[in-house]
Amino acid sequence: MISFFKSGATPPMPRWAELVLMPLVNLAIAFALAGGVVALVGQAPGLVLETLLQGAFGSLRGVSYTLYYTTSFIFTGLAVALASHGGLFNIGAEGQASIGGLGIGLLALWLSNSLPWYLMWPLLLIAGMGFGALWAAVPGYLQAWRGSHVVITTIMFNFMASALLSYLLVHQLKVNDGMAVESAPFGASAHLSGIHQVLASLGVEWPSSPLNLSFVLALGAAVAVYLLLWRSRAGFRLRAFGSSASAAEYAGINPRHQTLLAMACSGALAGMVGMNEIAGVNDKLLLDFVGGAGFTGIAVAVIGRNHPFGIVMASLLFGALFQGGAEVAFEVQGFTRDMVVMLQGLIVLVSGAMSHVVAGPVARLVHACSRREASFTEKETQHG
Amino acid sequence: MTEQVEVKPLAVRMHNIHKRFGTVQANDAVSLSVRAATVHALVGENGAGKSTLMSVLYGFYQADEGEIEIEGRPVRIPDAHAAIALGLGMVHQHFMLVDRLSALDNILLGAEQGFFLRRAQAMARERLLALMQSSGLVVDLDARVGDLSVGDRQRLEILKALYRGARILILDEPTAVLTPAETEQLFAVLAKLREQGCTVILITHKLKEVMRLCDQVTVMRAGRVVHECAIAETTVEQLAEAMVGRKVSLGRSEPAEEVAGEIRLVAEGLRFTDAMGCVRLKEVSLSLRAGEIVGVAGVAGNGQSELLAVLSGLASPQAGRLQLGAQTFGVMPGERWLDPRIARQLGLAHVPEDRHARAMVMDFPAWESAVLGYEALPAYSHKGWMRRAAMMAATAAMMSRFDVRPPLPQLGSSKFSGGNQQKLVLAREIGQNPVLLLVGQPTRGVDIGAIEFIHARLRELRDAGCSVLVVSSELDEILALADRVLVMNAGRITGELPIEACDEKTLGMLMSETDVAQVAEEVEA
Structure with a gap:
C-alpha cells in the first residue's frame, strides 16, 4: 500500500529549515571533516580556515577574485540545473563553454576592429550563447530522435570540443611569432569592462582584478532562468517533462522538443562562460580557458538544489574556496592546493550526495524546538 | 458455530497500539484480537490506519505504545x-517477486x-509439493514468474x-487484481487453510467478500477501531456505515433517461501491438x-489500458480509424496518430x-498539476507567461467544487490521498466541459465516500450530454x-x-471465456 512509503518516521521540516538551516549544517559538517583531515596532516585547522576566509573575503581584491570565479560557476551551474529540470544530465557544460568561447573569440577576431563596443558586446553574447547552444543541441537531438543518451554524448562532446579548439588554435588561429598557443589579441571594442573600470568611471575606487561585467550578466542570467522555469509556459512544460515524462506526454507536451530545448538553453548558458573568460579577461582565444568550471557547475547545481538562488550561493561558496584556497596554498607552509580540492570534494559529498543523512535528526530537532514554542503562531515560527 | 469460535485461543492480540507520524495519529489506542483458525477481516477506508497496524504487527514500524x-x-x-x-x-x-526467476527460486530466495x-x-x-497438496495452492514451480498469471503469482x-x-x-x-473466478479459487484455498488451523487476517474494502x-x-476509521463484531451479526450496509461514518449508497442509479444522442466517437478496426511485440x-x-x-x-491486462491509450492519443495503433466529432484520424506510420493536445481541443478529456x-x-504543487494539459x-x-494567481484561484475553485481535502492549492500533488488526487484530476478534466470523457479506473485506491462522490459527478456529466467511457x-463499478x-x-x-x-455471472463468463480456451491450447501444446 502506498501509505507505507508516504509516511516516514521523520516529521516534515519547515521550509526555512530546509532552505537555510540544512545547507549550513551540511557545510559545517564538511568543514569539520576537512578540519579533521587538516589536523591529521599536522596543520592547524583554525589557521587554515582563517587564511582561507581572509583570502576570499578579507580584502576588496580578494572579494573581486572570489566573484570573478563565482561568475563562471554561476553560468555552468545554471546550465546544468536547467537541463536537470528537463530531466537531462548535462555533463557537457565544459565543452559547451569552450565552444561558446570559441564563438566569442571568432567573432571578436573578425569584427572587433571595425565595430564599436555597444554593437560588439551584444554580438559577442549572441555568438557565445549561439555556439554553446548549437554544440549542446546536437546531443539533445541525438537523444530525442535517435535515443543516444546525453550523459554519454555530452562526455564525448567535451573531448570533441577540446580537440576542435586545439586544432583551430594550433593550425588556424595561432599567431606565428608566439610560443604560446593562442590567437591574436582582439581589438579594444571586444573587451568587456572590468568592474574596477566601471566603478572608476563612477568615481569609486576599486582595486584592479579580473572581475568584469560578466558578473552582472551572470546575476541577470540567474533571474532569467528563474523566470523561464517558474513563470513561463515553456518552463512549466519543461519542468513537467523533466519531473514526469509520462505525465507530460499525457498533457500533450512533445518530449523531443523539450529535450532539444532544454539542451540548447543549457548550452547557451554554458557558452556565456566565454564572456567572462575570453571577452572579460583574456582578450584573446586560448586553450583550457574554462578550467574545469563546467564540471564544477555540476557540483554547484547539486548543492544549489537546481534553484538559481541556491546556485548563486553555491557558486559564491566555490568561488571563495577557489580564491581562498589559492591564498592558503600560498601562505601556509606545506599546504597544497590539493587540500582545497579535498575540501571541495567533502562539501560535494556532504551537501550533495549525503545531504539527507542528517535531515532526519535536524528535522526532529526543529520539530522538538517548534513544539516547545507551540504558543507561537505558524507565521512567527517560519520567521524564527 | 458461534460457541466454537469462542473456544478458539487468540492467535494475535494487539493491545492499545499507538503510532503517530508527525502530527498524524495513524493508530490511536487500537486493539485487535484475532482468534486462531479464523479469517478475520480488517476493513476501513484508505488512511484509516489498517496498513499501519499491520505494519506494526509485521515489524515494519515500531508502535509508540x-x-x-x-x-x-x-x-x-x-x-x-x-x-x-x-x-x-x-x-x-x-x-514481492522477481519476474526473471522461476517460481521455485522465488520461494527459495532468502531461505x-x-x-x-x-x-x-x-x-x-x-x-512444496506436499504443501501444495494439502493447501490446494497449485503453482507450476518451474515456470518463470514473469509468465505466470496474476492469480498464480498470488x-x-x-x-x-x-x-x-x-x-x-x-x-x-x-482480490483487487483477481477475476471473479480467481477470487472464488482464492477463497476456497483460504477456507481450506482455516480448516487446517491457519489464521488469516484479510485487509480489504470489498465488503461483499468480507461477508x-x-x-x-x-x-x-481515522486511526481507531470503530466497530468489531462477528460476521453473522452484521450486514454490508452496517459495515459501510461504520467505515465512512455516515450512510452511503453505492447502488445503481437510474439509467440515462433519454435515448442516447448523437455519435461522438467512432473507432474502427483498432489493432495495437506493444513494444514487446x-x-x-x-x-x-x-x-x-x-x-x-x-x-x-x-480483467486487468486484457487490452483496456491500451484501448484508453489509443483513444486518447497516448499510443498509436498499427491499424484502425478514429472519428472524433467531425474529424477523422488514421494511422500515420512513425508518427502519433492523434496528438493529445488536439484531442483536448476537440473536447476529449481523459x-x-x-x-x-x-x-x-x-x-508539482496542486495548482500546477491542476492545469496540466x-x-x-x-x-x-x-x-x-503563466498566470499564477488565476491558476491558484481556479485550483481553489476546483477543490471546493469537488470537495478535495485538504483544500490547499499550494500543497504538493503527492501529499494528497488517492481519492483526493482523483477528485482533483476529475475536476480538471470535467472543468472544461468536455464532449467526451475517457476514465480509467475512476475509483482505484479511492475511499468509499469518495467513490460515491465520483460516481455522482460522472452521472451528472452524462446527464449534461457528455459521452463517458x-x-x-471492478465489476460492481x-x-x-x-x-x-x-x-x-x-x-x-x-x-x-x-x-x-x-x-x-454473465459478465464474469464473458471476461474469462477465452481464458479457458487459451489455457486449453497451452496445455495441448
Whole structure:
C-alpha cells in the first residue's frame, strides 16, 4: 500500500529549515571533516580556515577574485540545473563553454576592429550563447530522435570540443611569432569592462582584478532562468517533462522538443562562460580557458538544489574556496592546493550526495524546538 | 458455530497500539484480537490506519505504545525477520517477486538452506509439493514468474509465506487484481487453510467478500477501531456505515433517461501491438454516443489500458480509424496518430488509469498539476507567461467544487490521498466541459465516500450530454455506472450488452471465456 512509503518516521521540516538551516549544517559538517583531515596532516585547522576566509573575503581584491570565479560557476551551474529540470544530465557544460568561447573569440577576431563596443558586446553574447547552444543541441537531438543518451554524448562532446579548439588554435588561429598557443589579441571594442573600470568611471575606487561585467550578466542570467522555469509556459512544460515524462506526454507536451530545448538553453548558458573568460579577461582565444568550471557547475547545481538562488550561493561558496584556497596554498607552509580540492570534494559529498543523512535528526530537532514554542503562531515560527 | 469460535485461543492480540507520524495519529489506542483458525477481516477506508497496524504487527514500524501477543506470548517485533520467525506471513498487494526467476527460486530466495543451491532446490521442491497438496495452492514451480498469471503469482506468494512456516497470514487487498473466478479459487484455498488451523487476517474494502468468507470483522476509521463484531451479526450496509461514518449508497442509479444522442466517437478496426511485440488490441471497434456511460469490463491486462491509450492519443495503433466529432484520424506510420493536445481541443478529456505517472506531476504543487494539459488556455497563461494567481484561484475553485481535502492549492500533488488526487484530476478534466470523457479506473485506491462522490459527478456529466467511457476492473463499478457494457478479453471486445442484460455471472463468463480456451491450447501444446 502506498501509505507505507508516504509516511516516514521523520516529521516534515519547515521550509526555512530546509532552505537555510540544512545547507549550513551540511557545510559545517564538511568543514569539520576537512578540519579533521587538516589536523591529521599536522596543520592547524583554525589557521587554515582563517587564511582561507581572509583570502576570499578579507580584502576588496580578494572579494573581486572570489566573484570573478563565482561568475563562471554561476553560468555552468545554471546550465546544468536547467537541463536537470528537463530531466537531462548535462555533463557537457565544459565543452559547451569552450565552444561558446570559441564563438566569442571568432567573432571578436573578425569584427572587433571595425565595430564599436555597444554593437560588439551584444554580438559577442549572441555568438557565445549561439555556439554553446548549437554544440549542446546536437546531443539533445541525438537523444530525442535517435535515443543516444546525453550523459554519454555530452562526455564525448567535451573531448570533441577540446580537440576542435586545439586544432583551430594550433593550425588556424595561432599567431606565428608566439610560443604560446593562442590567437591574436582582439581589438579594444571586444573587451568587456572590468568592474574596477566601471566603478572608476563612477568615481569609486576599486582595486584592479579580473572581475568584469560578466558578473552582472551572470546575476541577470540567474533571474532569467528563474523566470523561464517558474513563470513561463515553456518552463512549466519543461519542468513537467523533466519531473514526469509520462505525465507530460499525457498533457500533450512533445518530449523531443523539450529535450532539444532544454539542451540548447543549457548550452547557451554554458557558452556565456566565454564572456567572462575570453571577452572579460583574456582578450584573446586560448586553450583550457574554462578550467574545469563546467564540471564544477555540476557540483554547484547539486548543492544549489537546481534553484538559481541556491546556485548563486553555491557558486559564491566555490568561488571563495577557489580564491581562498589559492591564498592558503600560498601562505601556509606545506599546504597544497590539493587540500582545497579535498575540501571541495567533502562539501560535494556532504551537501550533495549525503545531504539527507542528517535531515532526519535536524528535522526532529526543529520539530522538538517548534513544539516547545507551540504558543507561537505558524507565521512567527517560519520567521524564527 | 458461534460457541466454537469462542473456544478458539487468540492467535494475535494487539493491545492499545499507538503510532503517530508527525502530527498524524495513524493508530490511536487500537486493539485487535484475532482468534486462531479464523479469517478475520480488517476493513476501513484508505488512511484509516489498517496498513499501519499491520505494519506494526509485521515489524515494519515500531508502535509508540502498546503490546503485541502472538499465540498468547508477549513479543517484540523489531523487523520482518522476527515476524516471520514468530509464524507471521504477509502477502502484499504489490507482489514481492522477481519476474526473471522461476517460481521455485522465488520461494527459495532468502531461505536457501546450505551452500549448494541444487540440493536446496530439491529439498524445497519436496516440501512444496506436499504443501501444495494439502493447501490446494497449485503453482507450476518451474515456470518463470514473469509468465505466470496474476492469480498464480498470488498463490505463489501465499505458498512462499507458508513455506517459511507462517501460521498467521496477513493478506493485503488480495482480490483487487483477481477475476471473479480467481477470487472464488482464492477463497476456497483460504477456507481450506482455516480448516487446517491457519489464521488469516484479510485487509480489504470489498465488503461483499468480507461477508462471504470471514468469521470476524474489525472496522477502522481515522486511526481507531470503530466497530468489531462477528460476521453473522452484521450486514454490508452496517459495515459501510461504520467505515465512512455516515450512510452511503453505492447502488445503481437510474439509467440515462433519454435515448442516447448523437455519435461522438467512432473507432474502427483498432489493432495495437506493444513494444514487446505482444498484440494488445485485435480489431476493436466501438462507438460512443452523447449522454451515455459506456463501461468497459474485463480483467486487468486484457487490452483496456491500451484501448484508453489509443483513444486518447497516448499510443498509436498499427491499424484502425478514429472519428472524433467531425474529424477523422488514421494511422500515420512513425508518427502519433492523434496528438493529445488536439484531442483536448476537440473536447476529449481523459482521466488516466495511472494517476501517479500520467494524471499529475507528483513534484508539482496542486495548482500546477491542476492545469496540466490546459496550461495554454488563455485563463491560465498569457503571451507565454503563466498566470499564477488565476491558476491558484481556479485550483481553489476546483477543490471546493469537488470537495478535495485538504483544500490547499499550494500543497504538493503527492501529499494528497488517492481519492483526493482523483477528485482533483476529475475536476480538471470535467472543468472544461468536455464532449467526451475517457476514465480509467475512476475509483482505484479511492475511499468509499469518495467513490460515491465520483460516481455522482460522472452521472451528472452524462446527464449534461457528455459521452463517458469508463474502464474499470471492478465489476460492481461497471454495474453501478454504465448504461451499456463492453466486455474485453484478450484484446477483443467479446460482448456488448445493455445494462439491463448484465449481471455479475454473465459478465464474469464473458471476461474469462477465452481464458479457458487459451489455457486449453497451452496445455495441448
